[in-house]
Amino acid sequence: MFQLKWVWKRMEGDHLRYIFALCSTLLISVMDLGNSVITANIMDTVFQPLQNGAVTAQGILPHLITMVAVLIGFTLFRTGFNYLSIMTYESCSQKLIFGLRRDLYKNMQEQDQAFFGMNRTGDLMTRLTGDLDMVRFAVSWIIRNLFGNILSFVITAVVFFVTDWLFALTMLVVSPIILALTALFSKRVHPLYVELRERLSQLNTQAQENISGNRVIKAFAREDYEIQRFDEKNRDYKEANKTASLMWLKFSPYIDTLSQGLSIAVLLVGGIFLIIGRISIGTFTLFNSLTWMLTGPMRMLGMHLNDLQRFFASSNKIIELYYAKSTIVSRPDAKNPSGRVAGGLEFKNVGLKLHGTQVLQDISLTIKPGETVAIMGPTGCGKTSLVNLIPRFYDPTEGQVLLDGTPVRMYDLKKLRSSVGIATQDVFLFSDTVDGNIAYGDIDLSEEDVKRYAKMAAVDFVEDLTDGFDTIIGERGTGLSGGQKQRIALARALAVQPSVLILDDTTSALDMETEKYIQEQLAALDFPCTKVIVAQRISTTRRADKVIVMQDGKIADVGTHAELIQRPGYYREVYLLQNGLTEEEVPIASEAKGGK
C-alpha cells in the first residue's frame, strides 16, 4: 500500500483536482439514477393520466415537451460532467507520469557507471514504458473504479440496513467470505505479477540486444539461433502472462457464485420474510432491484485488486529507480572555481578495485598544465581505468586524484567534467546531424567554430556526405567507418575547449597520414590544454612530453620516447615490433633525439 501513498505524494499540486475527480465519481453514480426518475415522472404525469382520460393529448403536449427538454438537458449535463470527470482523471494521471518520467530521466542521468553496468538498457526501458503505464492506469482507471465500486457497495449496504437490518445481514453474510477469498487471491497473484514483470524485462532486453547487435548476428549468420532465443523469451512471457491471468480464474468461480448467490438470498429469505409478514412487497422490490449494486462491486473487487497487484509490481520497480543513489555526486561543499582550471594533474598512490579485482595499484604521477602525456601498455592493464578517474567515472578506492592541487572529489561535478574533454575508446555518436554531434558539449557553438574543430580533427569527409554538416548519422554512428566516427568524436572533445583533453585510443582506426595531421593540430591548439593520450601506436606516443608505460595496473616505466627506446622493456619491444626493426637497428640516443 505504501506504493499508493508514494504515488499520492508525487501528485503534489493535483491533490485537489484528484479529490474533485473522486467526488465527481460519487456524484455521477447518484446522477446515473436520474434518467429513471425523470422517465418515471413522465409516465406518471403524462401517459398515466392520458390513459385514464384525465388529460387530452393536445393539452398535455407542452408539459411533455418540457419534461423531454428536462430529460435532454439533464443528460447533457450528466454526460458533460462525466466527460469532465474522466478528463480530470486523465489529466491528473498524465501530469503524474509526465513528472515521473522527467524525474526518473534526470535521476538516471546522475547515475554512475556501476549503475549502468548493473542495469540493462532493456530493463530500464521497461521501467519507463510498461511500468509507468501501469501507474497511469492505476491512477486514471483502477482507483476510479475501485472507489466507485466501494461507494455503491457502502451506499447500498446502508440503505439495506436502514430498511431491514436482519434481511440486510443475511445478504451481507457472504461478503466476509468473498473478502477473504479476494485477499487470498491477491496474495497468491502478487508473485506472479512480479514474475511477469521480470519476464517482460527479459523479453525487452533480448529484443534490445538483438537490435543493437544486428551486425554481429548477420556476420555469424546466427539469425535462426537468435529467433530461437527470442522465441524462448517470447514464450516465457506468454506463459507468465497466462499463469497470472489464469490465477484469477481459479478464484473467480467461487467469488462469482457467492456474489451472484445474493439473489438467492433475496428469493429465499425475502420470500420467507414475505410469507411470515416481516417485510412488505415494497421492501422486497427495493432489495431485489438493488442487489446488483452489491453483487457488481463484490465481483469487481477481485479484478481491481488483480490490477492493483500489477500496479504494485510495477511501481516497486519505479520507486527503486526513483531513489537510486549514485555514489559519484558533488559534495555539498564542492568547489566551483569560476575561472578556467589550469589542468595540472596529480595521482597520489591511487588504487582502484572493480568487481573484486585490483585494476589499479600504487599509481603516482604528476602531469603539469599543458603537458602531453601518453599512456601505453598491454591490453587490459588499466589504461582506460586510469583516465576514467579524472572525470570521476569512478572514484579511486585508495589514494587521490588531484586537479590543480585539489582532489577531483572536491570539485563540483559539472565544473570538473566540463573542464575535461574526453574521446572514448568505444565511440558513441548520437542520431543527430554531424553538426549536432560536434556541438554536443556546447550547443551554442557557432557554425564557424564547428567547422574549425571539424577541420582540426580532419572531419573533411563531411563534404562528401549528402547534406554536409547537416547529414544525420545513425545511432552509434552506424553508416560511418571507424575512422570517421573517431574523428567526429575527437572534434566533439575539442569543441568544449577543455583544460584536460583525454584521448582514449581515439586514433586507432585512422590512417597514418590523417593521424599525423591530427597530431600536428593537437600540438598547436589555440587554448591551453593538458593532453592525456592512451595509445597503442608509437607514432602517437613519440611526440609526447612523457610516456607512461603501464603493466598489470601499475606504472612500469616513465620517460620520453627517446629515453624509453634505449632501455629494454615493453616500450622498446613495441617500438621494434611496429617498425619491423630488430634489436640492432635501434637508433642511438643522439639520433633519436635529433629526429624528434
Added chain:
Amino acid sequence: MARNRYDVDENLETPFNIKHLLRAGQYIGRHKKKMILSLIFSAISAAAGLLGPLMVQRGINVSVPNKDVRELVLLSVGMLAAIIVSVLFSRARSKYMIEVGQEIIYAIRKDLFEHLQKLPFQFYDDRPHGKILTRVINYVNSVSDALSNGIINFVLEIFNLVLIAIFMFICDVRLSLVVIAGVPLLVVVVMLVKPAQRRAWQANSNKNSNLNAYLHESLDGMKITQAFVREEENAKIYERLNTAAVKTWMKAQYTSNLIWLSVDNISTWVVGAMYIVGLVMLGPAMQIGTIIAISSYAWRFWQPILSLSNLYNTFINAVAYLERIFEMIDEPVTVDDVPGAVDLPPIQGRVTFEDVTFSYDGKVNVLEHFNLDVQPGESIALVGPTGAGKTTVVNLISRFYNINEGRLLLDGHDISQVTLHSLRSQMGIMLQDSFIFSGTIMDNIRYGRLDATDEEVMAAAKTVCAHEFISQMEDGYFTQVNERGSRLSQGQRQLVAFARTLLSDPKILVLDEATSSIDAKTERMVQQGLEALLKGRTSFVIAHRLSTIKNSDRILFISDKGIAEAGKHDELLARKGKYYHLYTAQVED
C-alpha cells in the same frame, strides 16, 4: 528514405484501412475453434444469467402468495444451478480468451521478430533502435485485448442489438422507427469524429515512439552525456518529447470520449422524440403498456451501441498500433535468398570480383569496375585512406549489400545465387565494433560455433591470448559480462570477439580493424598463434598498423573507387607510390 531521428515522426500515408484488422484476422483465424466456442459459451452463460429474474418473479407471484416454502427452496436450488452454469461457462470463455489473446500477440511478435532478422544493415542504420524496440514490445502488447475479447464482445453486442431491435419492432413499428432514426445521426457524428480520432491516436503512437527512441539512445550514450555535461540539455529535449506525448494522449482522450458522450445524448433525444411522436400520432389510442415497453427497449437498444462505440475506440487504437507493426513486417528484404537459391558447398576460399560497381545510395559509387582475384589461402591486406571503401569491399563478400553491377564469385559460385546462411557461415568476420552479448564469456565465444565444447572455446581463447585475462577474472570463463561489455576493456573485447570468430572455423577470414585496440605485443602473440590456423584460409585484413599488414601475400591500396596499387610490401615500397608514402609517414616522423 532519409535517416530517421528521435524527433522525426514516421508518418504513415495510407488511409485508415480495415485491411489491417482483416490481416490481424489471420492470426485470430488460427484460433477459430476457441473463438466460436467462446461465443457459444458466452451465449449460454448469458442465457443462464437470465433465468434468475424469472425464478424471482415466479417466487413472488406464485410461491409467496401460496406460502409454499418448499417451492421457494426448490426455486432457490434451481437458481443456484443456473448461476453455477452461468459462472462456469463464463469462466471457460475467459480461459479461452486469455489463451487466444496471448497466443495472438506471441505469434505477431514472433513474425515481426523473424522478419527483423532478415532486414539488412541499412534498416537498422536508418532509424533509432528504440523505435524498433517499442514496436516489438510495447505495440504488440497493446493489441492483445482488442483482438481476443474485443472481437467476441463485438459479435455479442451486434447479436444483442439485432435481438433487441426485433423485440422492439414487434412491439410497435412506428415508434421503433423513431428510435432507429438516431442511428444515422450517430453515424454522422462518428464519421465526423473518426478522422480526428485516428489522427490523434496515430500522433500519440508517433510521439511515444519518439520519446522511447530518445530514451533508448540517452541510456546507451549516458557516459558521453555525463562526460560532456549535457544532462540539462538532454533533460530539456526529453521534457519536450514528454510534453508532446502527454499532449497527444490528452487529445486522443478528448476526441475518443466524445463517442460515448454522443451515444448517450443521441439516445436521450431519440427517446424524448419517441414520447412526443407517441403522444401526437397515437394520442389516447396508445396503451401505456406499449410506451413503457418500448421505452425500456429503446434504452436497452442503445446499450449495445454504447458498448460498440467503446469497442470501436479500442479497435481504432489497436489499428494505429497494428499499422505500425505490419508496416515493419512489410519492410522489404533487400538482401534475401533468390528463388531457387542453393547452398554454397564447402569452399576452398577463392574470391573473385568481376567488374563490380557498388553504391550505398544509388547516387555516389563507392566502387567502380572493381576487379580482384584472390587465390585460396592467400592473405590480403587492404590499406588506404579512411572512407575509401575498404570495409565496403569486405562487406560485399558476405553479401551484406547487393552489388549494383558485375559479379562476385566464391570458388566460381555467384554469391547472389546461393543461400545467405550457407555463404555467411563459411565466413568469419570480425568487425571493428566488437559487440558483446550479455551472458558469460563462455557463451560469447561459443556464439561463433554453438556446438563447441568448453575445451574448444578455451583453445580458441588461448590462440588469441585471451585465456590469461579470462582466467584471472573472478568466475573465469563464467564471468558475466554485459552488452557493450563494460567489464572488459576495449582490447579485451576485441580478443573475445576474435576468439568467437576463430571458433566459427571460417574458410574466409575478414578482420576489419579487428585488432586496433590490442597492444602491439599482444597482437604479435596473437598473430603467431594464428599463423598455423590461417594456413589454407583466405584472409582479408584491414589495418592501419603496418606491423599487422607487412607480411601479407598481397597488399591492396584502395582509393578512387578501386585498387590504386597492389603487390607485396617490398614491391610497393620499391614503387615509391602511395603505399610508400603511407609507410614512411609511420616509420619516419
